[in-house]
Amino acid sequence: MTLQFLATEEAYKSLCLNFRVVPNTLSLVVQETCEAIIEEFMKEVNVCPTTPEGWKEVVRGFSDTWNFHHTMGAIDGKHNAMQASANMGSLYYNYKGFHSFVLLALVDSK
Template sequence: MVEKLTPHLLKQFTFMREPLQVGLMLAVTLCFLATGNSYQSLQYSFRVEASTISKLISEACKAIISAYNDEVLRCPKTEEAWKEVAARFTSRWNYHNCLGAVDGKHITIKKPPNAGSYYYNYKGFHSIVLMAVTDASYKFPYVDVGAEGGASDGGT
């Protein structure tokens, strides 16, 4: 991943400072996405300021999307392509007539202004819903992010 993301994330050396290594930026981002730890917690784990982490996570996520979009987020468009997806589920998992595995996740957010209870979920916090479909090879042909947390992930 580091090799693939280096052209997107590599910063220039300046007289004032050395840029963060791409591997470190990726590690911080993946740790944040996997655990949901706060920037303050991550700053102690990785020895990077919380203010820097807040900027680099956004940059790294955009880089991951641009680098892997064509490879991973490819939704079938024809009937034959959907039949291929079902055939892979059958051959790999012995699960017939399946077009994808779907799941949702509530992502914690700060309450948006004037949002009322739209983003307040049944778990007791404000969130947006990430819903994703994966194929038999763990690739994501479809991802939706941003539905209000007040609607359950199952409803999304």
């Protein structure tokens, strides 16, 4: 249920019908699952450096590993196609000619 909610942003009402659960159960399951995901993967998430030495270490990583000097991060994005509802209009309509939401990622040298 949580994965479908996160992937599609489908309304709780619809998900409740699909999985045959009541709304309060669905909201608890989504919240508990998200908390478990955060707890499991928090150690793997990049934390933004807060000191000059931390930033210098990031720059050194890009320089030594990838031969990109004076680099503090790499960013990229992806349009994830989605089916728009009838009343959505131009909301989420991108320059490529279809409805999508954008996923952006910022990474360090590792």
